[in-house]
Amino acid sequence: MLQLHFWHKARLFSFKAIIGFLFLVLLFKVSIAQQIPTGKFPVTHLRFNEDTSKLQFAIISDIWxxxxPGVFEDxxxxxxxLQPQFVISVGDLIDGKTYDPKLIKRQWDEFDAAIKPLEMPFFYVPGNHDIGNAIMEAEWRKRMGSPYYHFVYKNVLFxxxxxxxxxKGGIKDEQVSYFKKVITENTNVRWTFLFMxxxxxxxxxDKQEGYENIxxxxxxxxxxxxxxxxxTYLSVxxxxxxxxxxxxxxGGSDLRGEKFGEFDHITLVTLTRGEPKxxxxxxxxxxxEDIVNEQTHPITETLIEQNWFVPIAFVADHQMEKSIGAEIAFKNPTNYPLEITGDWGIIDxxxxxxxxxxxxTIPPQTEMIQKINILKKDNSTIDLAxxxxxDISLTGKYIYNKTIYSIAASKKLLFSWKLIPPAKENETNNPYLYHDRDTSGMIYLKDPEYLSGPxxxxxxxxxxxxxxxxxxxNFLYVLAIVNDDQWVNDKDPAKDILYLHxxxxxxxxxxxxxxxxxxxxSIDGKGSIRANDIGFRKFFTDDLLMMEFKIPIEKVLKNDNTLRMNIGFRDQDNTPEKWVSTLFWKPLWGSKFDYKNSGTFILK
Structure with missing residues (x-):
């Protein structure tokens, strides 16, 4: 493995000293020649920037x-x-997200072209976008050799x-064994730097995906x-x-500033004597370097994640209600007071x-429920349809060491009711709903309550x-119709898929x-519903997909005459890149966005 050492003498007082110094220089060159590994190695070249005797290198963070566009180029x-002695990364250098070898190669070619202007070496470290599957790892190894490695430069271990x-993620035993040997063999270095x-x-x-062993x-x-x-930047x-x-x-960022750890940057590390700067x-x-630290991180994380403000969806028993008594939950998980201000918006x-x-003001480590009442000014009945x-927009604010941390948050307070399925009409005696493409009474997912990959x-x-x-x-019929600009049928899971929960x-x-x-x-679940309980029919053309399910009421009806359903669609696109998003009518059950009685129907 690569070992780089440099000896410097300020003064040479004798011919013998000069000869000795030249011998060391020759030994240094031989050492490099003997210890550079054969084959591929994850570095552009080994012409280290030796303009200064101190160690100084730069780190770049996520690009994808x-x-x-334009930020990484800048x-x-x-x-x-800056002219550091070398540059090293912490991964996500390409977009990835593909199994196509040609596309993977093209992305790496584009990245290599982008770093070509650098005079100093550039060390690659892989991220999940760079090695997202076995095919991407194979391309990495083909181009650059091992995705994990070490080197010693100026008696510093990297x-x-x-x-x-x-x-697939994690650090396997083979990699742990490699670094165990490296660490054991390099006990006298003046400092060690790790990159991942x-x-x-x-x-x-022991829940560090194998890193605990290192x-x-x-x-x-x-x-x-x-x-x-x-x-999002953090120093601990x-x-x-x-x-x-x-x-x-x-890489993607809302760029809300240094106080929140959201900024584009280069990290410069300098080591002379003592601790690195x-x-x-x-x-x-x-x-x-400590702009977001152990004291301020709980503040910035709370405001960024917006978990301090959770409207609780209102689900009524009936479509027509005299008033709506809704609730908003506030939570302050930090050790500092949280001030919340704003209004509830205007319906009309x-x-x-x-x-x-x-x-x-929410005290530290405290939760609170705020009740609001919505009604018509003329006291008439509200039609929830x-x-x-x-739309509620509130502002959360903390003050720490005289610095104000403030972010506005916008969330939707949802209104719904327990739906009553209409009776099925059989005027044509056709057992399926879509014989005449009847789309009356349909619910459109134009604004889905759950959307991954937005x-x-x-x-x-x-x-x-x-x-x-x-x-x-004794049956329920669920008819779903999907229009898609691209129908994709690649290997699992890269295809369009309909889900019924x-x-x-x-x-x-x-x-x-x-x-x-x-x-x-296919049906996944450990309850009482089996695939042969459900009737199914589909109709698929270039412009639309229709699917209908015939479900025995006894298989889904609860003692209170209610049933619960959710429906969604995985939209796979392959042009211009392999993109996927998933839309659901209601939040995924059991997720942090789920709420009581979401997707509930009542039978009478």
């Missing part, structure tokens, strides 16, 4: 995961101005760890660890050593909300789903799934 220009072992993509070190105990080997050693992945001390999660260098260089400024001029606005949701779904023109449920004697009378969840090309559906 919502890439913003960083490359700034690196050339450990480059692959948190995506096998393209996902901050698996944030786990507890962490134990570092006991008693001076080291710093750098990671990425979250696009663990086991007496500094651990960093870097921000972004062009770490500074974050914004592309337009300089940021202190016919409604009033009591109270009209809010200004409240005309009132789908209320940046990959451009609205109804990209993919539109609608459905309805009707009842007939049902609960049995004991509230056990069952998931029905099938693609437009499947003749049979």
């Amino acid at each position: 995961g919502g890439n913003r 960083a490359i220009e700034k690196l050339e101005l 450990l480059c760890i692959n948190t995506e072992d096998g393209g 993509h996902r901050p698996v070190w944030q786990g507890n105990g 962490e134990r080997l570092l006991s008693g050693r001076n080291y710093f660890l750098f990671s990425g992945h979250h696009h 001390t663990k086991n007496g050593n500094k651990h960093f999660v870097l921000g972004s260098t062009g 770490v500074v974050n260089l914004k592309l337009d400024g300089i940021i202190k 001029s016919n409604y009033q909300i009591i109270p009209k606005e809010i200004k409240v 005309t009132l789908p949701f209320l 940046w990959y779904w451009s609205g109804a023109a990209d993919g539109l789903m609608r459905f309805k449920m009707v009842k007939e004697d 049902l609960e049995d009378p004991n509230r056990v969840k069952h998931v029905i799934s099938l693609s437009p090309w499947d003749d049979k559906f």
Whole structure:
């Protein structure tokens, strides 16, 4: 493995000393020649920048995961101005998300072209976008050799760890054994630096995806660890050593500023004597290395995640209600007071909300429920069908060390009621709903309550789903119609898929799934609903997909005459890239967005 050493003598007083120095230089060159590994190695070249006797290198963070064009290119220009001795990454250098070898190669070719202007070496460290599957790992190994490695430079040990072992995540035993040998053989280095993509070190105990086995080997050693992945900066001390999660260098970010750890930057590390100096260089400024630390991180995380503000969806027993008594939950998980201000928004001029606005301080480690009442100004009945949701915008604010941390949050307060399926009409004696493509009474998923991959779904023109449920004697019929601009039938799971979620009378969840090309559906669940209980028919053309399910009422009806259902569609697109988004009518059951009685129907 590569070992680089440099000896410097300030003065040479004799011919003997000169000869000795030249011998050392020759030995140095031989040492390099003998210890460079054969085959592929994850570095562009080994012409290290030796303009200074001190150790100084730069780190770039995530480029992909919502890439913003031009930012990384600007960083490359700034690196050339800074002239560090070398540059190293913490992963997510390409978009990835594909099994296509040609596309993988093209992405790497584009990245390599982007870093070509760098005069100094560039060390690659893989992220989940770089090695997202076995095919991507094979391309990495073909181009660059092992995705994990080490080197010693100026008597400093550098450990480059692959948190995506096998393209599946984690650090396997083979990699742990490699670093055990490396660490054992390099006990006299003056410092150790670790680099990885996902901050698996944030786990507890033995829940660090294999890194705990490397962490134990570092006991008693001076080291710093750098990671990425979250696009949100953090500096903490663990086991007496500094651990960093870097921000972004062009990857997706709301860029709410240094105080929240959301900024594009280059990290510059300098080691002379004593502890290394770490500074974050914004592309337009300089940021202190502890800008988000153990004290401020709970504040910034709370405001960014917006979990301090949760409207509780209102589900009425009936469509027509005299008033709506809704609740908003506030939660302050930090050790500092949280001030909340704002109003509830306006539905229209016919409604009033009591109270009209809010200004409240939530003490540390406290939760609170705020009740609001919505009613018509003329006291007439409210039709919930005309009132789908209320947009609420509130501002959360903390003050720490005289610095104000404030972010506005917007969320929807949802209104619904327990739906009553209409009776099925059989005027043509056709057992299926869609014989005449009857779409009356359908619910359209133009504004789905659950949407994963929202940046990959451009609205109804990209993919539109609608459905309805009707009842007939002992059966329920669920008809779903999907329009999609691209029908994709690649290898699992890269295909379009329809999902139907049902609960049995004991509230056990069952998931029905099938693609437009499947003749049979699969059902996953440990309850009482079986595949042969459900009738199924589909109709599939170039412009639409129709699927109908015939469900025995006894298999889903609870003692209170209610049943629960959710329906969704996985929209796979392959042009111009492989993109996927998933839309559901209601939040996924059991998720943090789920709410009581979502997707509930009542039978009379």
